Amino acid sequence: MSRVLRSLRDGIGFDTLLIIIALSYLFVFAGLPLIYNVIISFQRVDVFSLGTLWHPNVGFENYERVFNDPLARRVLINTLIFTLGSVAMQFTLGFAAALFFHQRFPGATWFRGLFLAGWIMPGLVVGVLWNWLLSGDFGVINHVLRSLGLIDSAIFWRSDTAWSLYAVMMANVWYGMPFNMILLSVGLAAIPDDLYEAAELDGANAWQRFWTITLPMMRSTIGAVLALGVIFTLQQFDLFAAITQGGPAGSSTVAQYWSWELSFREFDFGRGAVISVTMIIVVLFVSLIYVRSTRAETRL
Amino acid sequence: MTRLMTTTALALSLAAGAAQAQVTLTLWTESASAPEGVFAREFSEMDNGITIDVREIRFDDLVADTLRAFATRTNPDLIAIDNPDHAAFSSRGAFLDITDKVAASDVIDADAIFPGPRSSLSWEGRMFGLPRASNTIALYYNKDLMAAAGLDPDSPPSTWDEFLEAARALTDPANDVYGVAFSARASEEGTFQFLPWAQMAGGSFEEINAEGVADALVLWKTLLDEGLASPDTLTRGQWDSTGTFNGGNAAMAISGPWELGRMAADAEFDWGVTLLPVKEEGGPRASALGDFNLAIFANTQHPEEAFAFLEYYQSQVERVWPEFTRLPSVAGVDLAPTGNERIDAAAAVFAEQLESARNRGPHPEWPRISRAIQNAFQSVLTGAAEPQAALDTARAEIDRILN
Numbered sequence: 103m104s105r106v107l108r109s110l111r112d113g114i115g116f117d118t119l120l121i122i123i124a125l126s127y128l129f130v131f132a133g134l135p136l137i138y139n140v141i142i143s144f145q146r147v148d149v150f151s152l153g154t155l156w157h158p159n160v161g162f163e164n165y166e167r168v169f170n171d172p173l174a175r176r177v178l179i180n181t182l183i184f185t186l187g188s189v190a191m192q193f194t195l196g197f198a199a200a201l202f203f204h205q206r207f208p209g210a211t212w213f214r215g216l217f218l219a220g221w222i223m224p225g226l227v228v229g230v231l232w233n234w235l236l237s238g239d240f241g242v243i244n245h246v247l248r249s250l251g252l253i254d255s256a257i258f259w260r261s262d263t264a265w266s267l268y269a270v271m272m273a274n275v276w277y278g279m280p281f282n283m284i285l286l287s288v289g290l291a292a293i294p295d296d297l298y299e300a301a302e303l304d305g306a307n308a309w310q311r312f313w314t315i316t317l318p319m320m321r322s323t324i325g326a327v328l329a330l331g332v333i334f335t336l337q338q339f340d341l342f343a344a345i346t347q348g349g350p351a352g353s354s355t356v357a358q359y360w361s362w363e364l365s366f367r368e369f370d371f372g373r374g375a376v377i378s379v380t381m382i383i384v385v386l387f388v389s390l391i392y393v394r395s396t397r398a399e400t401r402l
Numbered sequence: 403m404t405r406l407m408t409t410t411a412l413a414l415s416l417a418a419g420a421a422q423a424q425v426t427l428t429l430w431t432e433s434a435s436a437p438e439g440v441f442a443r444e445f446s447e448m449d450n451g452i453t454i455d456v457r458e459i460r461f462d463d464l465v466a467d468t469l470r471a472f473a474t475r476t477n478p479d480l481i482a483i484d485n486p487d488h489a490a491f492s493s494r495g496a497f498l499d500i501t502d503k504v505a506a507s508d509v510i511d512a513d514a515i516f517p518g519p520r521s522s523l524s525w526e527g528r529m530f531g532l533p534r535a536s537n538t539i540a541l542y543y544n545k546d547l548m549a550a551a552g553l554d555p556d557s558p559p560s561t562w563d564e565f566l567e568a569a570r571a572l573t574d575p576a577n578d579v580y581g582v583a584f585s586a587r588a589s590e591e592g593t594f595q596f597l598p599w600a601q602m603a604g605g606s607f608e609e610i611n612a613e614g615v616a617d618a619l620v621l622w623k624t625l626l627d628e629g630l631a632s633p634d635t636l637t638r639g640q641w642d643s644t645g646t647f648n649g650g651n652a653a654m655a656i657s658g659p660w661e662l663g664r665m666a667a668d669a670e671f672d673w674g675v676t677l678l679p680v681k682e683e684g685g686p687r688a689s690a691l692g693d694f695n696l697a698i699f700a701n702t703q704h705p706e707e708a709f710a711f712l713e714y715y716q717s718q719v720e721r722v723w724p725e726f727t728r729l730p731s732v733a734g735v736d737l738a739p740t741g742n743e744r745i746d747a748a749a750a751v752f753a754e755q756l757e758s759a760r761n762r763g764p765h766p767e768w769p770r771i772s773r774a775i776q777n778a779f780q781s782v783l784t785g786a787a788e789p790q791a792a793l794d795t796a797r798a799e800i801d802r803i804l805n
Contacts, residue, residue, distance in 0.1 A: 150494040152473035238634045239578065239651065258633035263784045266637075349588040350636040351780040366466040368770050369490075 136382065143375035152371060164372040173352050173360065180267055181336075181357045184274075188338075189331040191275045196282025196327075201312075203283075204290045214287065221280040229344020232273035236260055236345065263353035266346045270354055273341050278334060282327055289323030290316070325395025332388045336381060357381055425707045426453045428478035430468060431694075432461040437726045438482045438534055438696060438715060445714050452707045454480070462589070465490075465769075472496055472699070479702040480711065482534055482694045485522040486590065486772065489764035491697065492523065492530035498698040498705055500712070501529045509713040511732070518691045519731040522761050531697035532712050535728035537658040538689040538759040539595065540751055541565075541679065542644070542665070545672040547572055547579065547653040558676040562621055565679040569630040572653035581630035583643040583652035586622060588780050591639050593762065593772040594690045595656060596622075596779050601688030601760060602681045607771060610778065610800060611793035617681070619782045619789040626783055636783060658692060659752045662727040662745045675748040677755050687758035693728060723749065729756055767803050774799040 109115030143164055145157040168174060203214040220228070235242045238258035247253045259269035293316065301311050317324075339358055342348055348355035348363060355363070357377050365374030429442050434456050442454040457478065459467050465487050471477040472491075483491070491497050504510050512520070512529060519533035545555035551571045559565040569581030585591050597607060599622070605615035625631040632652070635643065640657045647655035648668040655661075656678070665673065678689055696715060698708040722728045724738045727745060729752055737749040762768060778796035781787040787795070 149469040149473060149490075150496065152469075153475065239632055239646070261633040261636040263786070346637060347588060349780060351588070351777070351784040351786055353784065366469070368773060369469065370770075 139375050140379055142372055143379045145372055147371035149369045164376045168373050168376045173355065176352055177355050177357055177360050180355060184267060184271055184356050185332060185335045187271050188274045188278065188335045189328060192278040192282045192331055193328060195279045197286050199283040200286035200290055203287065217280045217283060220277060225340025226344055228273060228277050229341045233345050236269050260346050261350055263350055266350065266354035270341050270345050273345060274338055282331060285327045286323060289320045293319045322395045326392055329388050329392030333385055336385060424451060425704050426455060427480060427704060427708055428455045428457060429480040430457050430459055430478045431482040432459060432464055434458045437722050437728065441715050441718055445711055452710065454711060475701065477699050479704060479708050480696065480698055482696050485693060485695050486762040486768045488523050488531060488695050489525060489768060490766045492525040493766040495700055497530040498700045499528045499530060500698065500709060503709050504529055507713060510716045514732040514734060516731050516733065518759060518761050522764050523695045531695040532716060533731035534694040534696050535722050536731040536756055537660060537692040537728055538752065538756050539598065539656055539658045540755045541676050542647060542655040542657060543674055543676065544653045545674055559679050561679050561683055562681050566621065566624065569625060573630045578651050580632050580652045582625060582654040583647045584631065584635060584656040585638055585640045585643050586635050586779055586783055587637055587639055588776045590772055592779065593775045594692060596775060597762065598678055598689045602686060607762065608804065610775060611797040615793055616789035619779060622779065623783055659727045659729060659748065662748055666742050666745055673744060675751045677751060689755050689759045691759035691761050729753060770803050771800050
């Protein structure tokens with residue numbers, strides 16, 4: 103007994119105890135809901151049986167119905183375009199801004215801080231603002247494009263099936279860019295200045311310094327930022343709710359919005375769960391990349 | 403010692419009395435300035451020991467939030483709910499059966515409630531709520547713009563053909579004026595706006611692909627394709643669409659009486675309301691029966707107090723028109739003059755339109771039925787499907803839900 107106590111106070115037992123606490127927290131608040139989500143994807147669940155723990159089993163019926171839905175293909179393509187497009191643009195713009203503010207000029211840190219103003223706003227507020235900007239008849243964006251002579255007639259960003267997904271993407275890029283910038287700025291700041299000085303002495307120009315020092319030194323940060331970007335983009339819901347509601351005619355419906363629609367518009371939680379289970383698998387893969395890149399960081 | 407005990411007992415009984423006197427109920431609604439919100443505040447201020455906390459929830463989120471709350475038993479005591487959503491709750495026993503309470507009540511007369519609203523809140527012959535009011539949609543028109551376009555402002559369009567011609571004549575892109583504003587959004591609002599047209603063409607929600615309904619879709623598509631209505635019609639709700647009418651950017655608008663107050667304040671032109679145009683001269687009229695019902699949740703701790711509020715609501719029902727421009731759902735209530743002649747003229751039109759208003763449902767799975775109808779008109783309006791094919795698809799889906 104006293105050996106156990108001693109081990110708890112000082113030694114392997116204490117470490118195990120700490121791990122158990124963390125693991126049980128994870129299990130209760132992340133593991134159980136995930137498992138439950140997988141279970142209800144095989145069950146018939148509506149609102150009025152939502153409160154009960156067990157529901158009738160339907161096997162793979164929910165999966166068949168979701169994947170055979172006429173909307174499924176559209177949703178898959180939309181989700182791919184939206185996620186890859188958003189992440190690519192957020193990252194590129196965020197990296198450009200991070201490099202820009204990394205230069206030492208008066209007010210650089212201030213401006214960088216100001217950029218964060220967009221990111222700290224709630225998604226729904228951002229959505230409502232962009233809703234006005236993107237409005238077809240009275241929107242600011244159309245007005246600007248028309249004044250510049252770039253377009254002759256208004257583009258109905260939200261209501262044109264060719265544009266609706268990109269309308270939300272624009273808002274999402276604007277919304278997520280500052281976050282990318284801040285994380286990348288941190289990565290940039292961690293690169294020792296003497297590396298650059300040495301390279302400069304050896305005659306490396308700015309482009310060579312970026313290519314041979316900045317990028318390789320940032321590899322783990324970039325991996326983490328991209329992985330987080332994919333995860334956050336797959337979670338983006340508010341902007342869809344505020345700007346297009348997935349419409350018109352499903353042209354801007356992405357997986358996460360569809361899942362919500364099935365669960366909370368049609369109240370078919372089983373089919374909603376099918377989509378979230380599928381998304382969990384994707385996110386799991388992305389998380390592996392994230393974990394790997396942060397592990398590289400600790401080794402560094 | 404005895405005195406101490408008596409004092410304690412007295413204090414305890416006082417505390418108990420105070421506790422009993424202070425019953426707090428919660429009411430969820432889309433708008434605290436709607437009649438139930440205003441009446442709830444008045445009811446709370448009365449000396450009846452009942453306080454009602456009114457919580458406002460966005461219309462789009464009301465059902466989802468309520469369901470979530472109900473699933474975790476954190477639902478309110480009272481709710482004002484859109485009438486097509488009522489059956490989902492009453493059929494599953496979420497709402498309190500008030501049939502016997504109503505029968506015993508001196509204030510509420512069940513037989514005075516109009517059949518439409520009454521059926522929306524009934525399930526298997528029992529009553530599960532009280533109608534807040536009724537509304538329906540009709541055609542608003544800008545008399546000044548009509549006169550300017552050479553149309554007679556005193557004879558607004560009464561058939562689909564006249565309506566389409568008027569929309570063409572009134573559309574004026576140079577001045578940012580569309581012929582008509584309405585909502586074909588993929589939400590319950592879109593269904594609410596589309597069903598009357600389908601019904602005037604001989605269809606119904608059960609027979610959405612009936613012969614002639616495709617004509618309604620063709621009409622809607624013509625309005626969009628010819629630029630007679632804003633492309634944003636596809637994503638805009640009724641309130642925002644009618645806002646463009648009030649701003650002079652649309653010459654006609656299809657919406658309900660809830661717009662009257664704002665229109666009277668905002669519109670800087672002469673306007674009127676007329677019945678929805680029928681398909682052909684003498685053809686059947688139709689419109690959608692809208693507005694909310696008040697219901698008590700079956701799991702409330704205070705059914706008596708909650709019912710007392712319904713009785714208070716009913717006692718104030720004659721104020722629903724003049725103060726809120728909503729039509730009472732009970733017989734024998736005159737639409738009192740509001741002092742605004744345009745609103746008073748609209749009263750008669752909406753009252754007449756309401757006679758042809760039909761229920762959506764009642765069906766516990768109405769959201770899915772509605773969704774199928776929305777898919778049909780949205781796919782046609784975006785050019786993804788042909789009218790009849792889209793309606794056949796919707797019919798197949800609805801049949802699956804109904805059977």
